[in-house]
Amino acid sequence: MTHETAGAPGRDFIRDIIESDMAAGKSQVVTRFPPEPNGYLHIGHAKAIQINFGVARQYGGRCHLRFDDTNPTKEEQEYIDAIKRDVHWLGFDWGPHLYYASDYFEQLYEWAEHLIRTGKAYVDDLGAEEMRAMRGNLTEPGRDSPYRDRSVAENLDLFRRMRAGEFPSGARVLRARIDMASGNMNLRDPVLYRILHAEHPRTGSKWYIYPTYDFAHGQSDAIEGVTHSLCSLEFEDHRPLYNWLIEHLPVPSRPRQYEFARLNLSYTVLSKRFLTELVRQGRVSGWDDPRMPTLAALRRRGVPPAAIRDFVNRAGIARANSVVDIAMFEHSIRELLNKTAPRRMAVLRPLKLVIENYPAGAGEELEAVNNPEDPAAGTRRIAFGRELYVEQDDFMEDPPKNFYRLSPGREVRLRYAYFVTCRDVVKNSAGEITELICTYDPLTRGGNASDGRKVRATLHWVSAAHAPRAEIRLYNPLFARPDPGAGGDFMADLNPHSLERLTGARVEAALATAIPEEPIQFERQGYFCADVDSAPDHLVFNRTVGLRDSWAKVQGAG
RNA sequence: UGGGGCGUAGCCAAGUGGUAAGGCAGCGGAUUUUGAUUCCGCGAUGCGGAGGUUCGAAUCCUCCCGCCCCAGCCA
Numbered sequence: 001m002t003h004e005t006a007g008a009p010g011r012d013f014i015r016d017i018i019e020s021d022m023a024a025g026k027s028q029v030v031t032r033f034p035p036e037p038n039g040y041l042h043i044g045h046a047k048a049i050q051i052n053f054g055v056a057r058q059y060g061g062r063c064h065l066r067f068d069d070t071n072p073t074k075e076e077q078e079y080i081d082a083i084k085r086d087v088h089w090l091g092f093d094w095g096p097h098l099y100y101a102s103d104y105f106e107q108l109y110e111w112a113e114h115l116i117r118t119g120k121a122y123v124d125d126l127g128a129e130e131m132r133a134m135r136g137n138l139t140e141p142g143r144d145s146p147y148r149d150r151s152v153a154e155n156l157d158l159f160r161r162m163r164a165g166e167f168p169s170g171a172r173v174l175r176a177r178i179d180m181a182s183g184n185m186n187l188r189d190p191v192l193y194r195i196l197h198a199e200h201p202r203t204g205s206k207w208y209i210y211p212t213y214d215f216a217h218g219q220s221d222a223i224e225g226v227t228h229s230l231c232s233l234e235f236e237d238h239r240p241l242y243n244w245l246i247e248h249l250p251v252p253s254r255p256r257q258y259e260f261a262r263l264n265l266s267y268t269v270l271s272k273r274f275l276t277e278l279v280r281q282g283r284v285s286g287w288d289d290p291r292m293p294t295l296a297a298l299r300r301r302g303v304p305p306a307a308i309r310d311f312v313n314r315a316g317i318a319r320a321n322s323v324v325d326i327a328m329f330e331h332s333i334r335e336l337l338n339k340t341a342p343r344r345m346a347v348l349r350p351l352k353l354v355i356e357n358y359p360a361g362a363g364e365e366l367e368a369v370n371n372p373e374d375p376a377a378g379t380r381r382i383a384f385g386r387e388l389y390v391e392q393d394d395f396m397e398d399p400p401k402n403f404y405r406l407s408p409g410r411e412v413r414l415r416y417a418y419f420v421t422c423r424d425v426v427k428n429s430a431g432e433i434t435e436l437i438c439t440y441d442p443l444t445r446g447g448n449a450s451d452g453r454k455v456r457a458t459l460h461w462v463s464a465a466h467a468p469r470a471e472i473r474l475y476n477p478l479f480a481r482p483d484p485g486a487g488g489d490f491m492a493d494l495n496p497h498s499l500e501r502l503t504g505a506r507v508e509a510a511l512a513t514a515i516p517e518e519p520i521q522f523e524r525q526g527y528f529c530a531d532v533d534s535a536p537d538h539l540v541f542n543r544t545v546g547l548r549d550s551w552a553k554v555q556g557a558g
Numbered sequence: 559u560g561g562g563g564c565g566u567a568g569c570c571a572a573g574u575g576g577u578a579a580g581g582c583a584g585c586g587g588a589u590u591u592u593g594a595u596u597c598c599g600c601g602a603u604g605c606g607g608a609g610g611u612u613c614g615a616a617u618c619c620u621c622c623c624g625c626c627c628c629a630g631c632c633a
Binding site: 010011012034035036038068070071073076124127128131132135136137138140141142169170172173175182183184185186187188191193194195198210212213214217232235236238239240259261266272301314315316317318319320321322324325327328329330331333334337339343369372373396402404405412413414415416417446447450455456457458459460472521523524525526547548549550551552553554 | 559560561562563564565568569570571572579580582583587589590592593594595597625626627628629630631633
């Protein structure tokens, strides 16, 4: 609960605008999240989703989920389904307000004719190349198309025939008649409709012409009664066109567009084009590869939606381009999981430890706390015996001063079990340590010495006779540099060590029934969850995020 | 060189004329049966720069510098 209140959205310029609008008499707030179904949602979209749904909820309004499906050559039903699933998973509900820009194609068409009749739009026969050449550039004005002054009757006739499918794809377009000399390129007679003989996921083969984003978006907002159309900064110079269309059309409402900076994350790429490329080239296993920044991937990796919401709230909303440190995201994940994830023990890189004074063939069960941060989580019994596994990293034959885990002659605590002292080290012919011979103190059962003596370290462990094997997938940043692509080619910046598979791990018996997506803390290691690939005879766990590790820091510095 | 934006600590980000919030990261220290968590402490005489207005400027004015977006029949 506290994590939700801690991550509550603060003040921001959008909320300021809405509040002053309401103070000025605007009766309700209607927003919309308008994804194009041409890819999976990622954490950047989480920000847009949260702003739109969050603001609507906060001010008693509503938020629509509207698919911006105006380009049938790129959109697919698979994406529509995935987007709906992900928005719900993130924790938002559009209720009955699920819409598609394609629902408005007929109305949009009528409005296009309206523009033609009022002399505000014309059919242009220029090819794409010619049109670009005549559009001018950033410093030079464009030139009027030779078709710019066609009669209303001819425009109407041509546009109707475009709709009827009389012309091939790309043959003609409908353009707004605004100003070819505008400093704003979007006002140089922007294309409103293009001919596309393509099957649409929802309208099938009904249409041969499709509206562009500019012609569909604002009008869709107006049809739905959207009051605040919130989008990202790159649409800023589309706003004059957005307003122009609203002004020149008999739309039922007057929505207003406001822009905010999109979310960027260090060591991450958040662009559908790049993500699509990673999937298409097989650089990742799919849209839900746990290394991806997609919501589907974060879910599979074990990141709770509440952690994403908390992170987005922390990052804030502003109009300045920025790149948020991935560490801030990890902090949100850890903070939530620390309070909620049950603890278990798992040995990632096992080293056998034999307790020579523990009776052979004997065994016992010890009580372990499920979550020290949450007494209500209770306790569990874990098997203990003569042969155990501990982490290879927890032993050093010749340790430096600041290493206080196990080493020859040193006593440490086995969590929730006993104090053990290392008596001998067994090596193979290659000189590698294969086994640790220890003794235990029966009077330290549970982890405390009756004489009050202390040990510096506490190790996690599993009973060799009871611990199933497991595959552990450790994830590191997908990119090796904080600003992938800054060098020109983001593919060249891929981190070759983004996935590390450990196949010989041994885990606490209770982990055999772990359920995908449910967070677990492997004590002293990090937060993990069972992967969807996991099966009873082949357990697989994903590392969501590691615990903070000041020892690693000390080592790195040394 | 056209149009539109943005510049507050390493990274986000409040602040809207009254003397620089908060978070992340980092660095100390305390506690600790997770080298985790938790707790305590530390950072901008300064708000891209230079002038100006004012009793007073991150906030107002002028000029300059830097960065981002726009030349798809993508969104």
